[in-house]
Amino acid sequence: MGCPAPPKLPTINFSAEDLKPGSSSWLSTAKQVRSALEEYSSFVVQYDQISPELQNSIFGQAADLFEVPLENKVKNVGERPYHGYVGPHPGIPLYESLCIDNVTSPQATLKFQNLMWPAGKKNFSEITDSFGQLLADLERTVGQMIFDSFGVGNEYETVACCNSHLLRFTKYKVPEDTNTALRFPMHTDSNLTTIVVQHDVGGLEVKTKEGDWINIESVPSHFLFMAADGLQVWSNDRIKACQHRVKHRENRTRYSLGLFTFNNGVIQVPKELVNDEHPLLYNPCDSRGYTRFHASAESKKAASRIKAYCGIEVEN
Numbered sequence: 001m002g003c004p005a006p007p008k009l010p011t012i013n014f015s016a017e018d019l020k021p022g023s024s025s026w027l028s029t030a031k032q033v034r035s036a037l038e039e040y041s042s043f044v045v046q047y048d049q050i051s052p053e054l055q056n057s058i059f060g061q062a063a064d065l066f067e068v069p070l071e072n073k074v075k076n077v078g079e080r081p082y083h084g085y086v087g088p089h090p091g092i093p094l095y096e097s098l099c100i101d102n103v104t105s106p107q108a109t110l111k112f113q114n115l116m117w118p119a120g121k122k123n124f125s126e127i128t129d130s131f132g133q134l135l136a137d138l139e140r141t142v143g144q145m146i147f148d149s150f151g152v153g154n155e156y157e158t159v160a161c162c163n164s165h166l167l168r169f170t171k172y173k174v175p176e177d178t179n180t181a182l183r184f185p186m187h188t189d190s191n192l193t194t195i196v197v198q199h200d201v202g203g204l205e206v207k208t209k210e211g212d213w214i215n216i217e218s219v220p221s222h223f224l225f226m227a228a229d230g231l232q233v234w235s236n237d238r239i240k241a242c243q244h245r246v247k248h249r250e251n252r253t254r255y256s257l258g259l260f261t262f263n264n265g266v267i268q269v270p271k272e273l274v275n276d277e278h279p280l281l282y283n284p285c286d287s288r289g290y291t292r293f294h295a296s297a298e299s300k301k302a303a304s305r306i307k308a309y310c311g312i313e314v315e316n
């Protein structure tokens with residue numbers, strides 16, 4: 001008797017040119033999206049619009065980016081916590097990241113480029129613009145499908161119009177003790193949804209409801225789409241925020257890219273998602289307030305930060 005096969009995440013293909021809202025392929029893809037998110041809080045997207053060449057180019061730029069002097073990196077300051085440069089610290093000693101907020105705005109990428117490379121940098125803003133636009137298009141398609149799949153597609157724009165996209169470049173150095181090291185401990189993201197792009201070196205893992213860890217292979221044009229705390233609120237817990245971590249794999253520096261979709265307004269559970277079986281679990285959630293709370297020392301004591309911030313106690 002062999003061991004049971006390790007669990008695997010569904011892969012959903014978003015490469016088709018004719019994926020038009022309302023078409024039969026749209027509706028069947030939306031159904032797959034909802035069931036993957038309900039079961040795994042995440043899924044793998046296949047998205048050939050981001051070609052292996054574009055992926056190589058952006059990761060080439062990422063490697064150059066981490067070579068800029070620290071005095072330039074620290075100029076990457078965000079409006080909210082973790083929206084700018086983060087250097088190594090005791091919990092994550094080998095970690096470093098830089099962010100471009102509003103990456104879909106060409107002015108934002110150019111401003112970032114000028115801060116990092118005041119003397120100029122060939123191709124950075126052009127490559128980052130096209131990569132950021134394509135990933136944000138993918139995120140909007142999946143977002144619309146999530147709303148459609150719950151029968152509230154006409155409410156998508158009122159939420160999406162307050163969304164913005166943050167692109168995070170992350171570098172993980174090789175630990176000295178490579179047997180036990182985690183590169184990034186388990187967490188859920190505090191935003192709405194996240195897309196992670198790995199390259200060369202994998203290591204990203206997501207936790208199943210049963211408590212098993214699924215390793216996400218690094219495959220060109222295949223990315224991980226995850227629900228974060230904001231989607232858990234919006235869906236009234238029908239979709240849980242994805243618990244994930246990065247394990248050390250291969251003795252090489254690891255780079256990753258994340259497109260973090262943030263809502264800048266108030267997230268409310270649609271009335272259609274509340275009924276006797278699913279009583280209302282969240283008060284309206286001020287997304288900016290939650291990002292600040294999430295970064296506070298006080299929030300770290302909570303079993304669930306999102307529930308501590310805007311959860312409603314339900315009596316059984």
Ligand SMILES: O=C(O)CCC(=O)C(=O)O
Nearest residue numbers: 170189196204246256258
């Ligand atoms: O590097 C990765 O693969 C994931 C990083 C991550 O989870 C995060 O920045 O929130």
Ligand SMILES: [Fe+2]
Nearest residue numbers: 187188189244
């Ligand atoms: Fe994360």
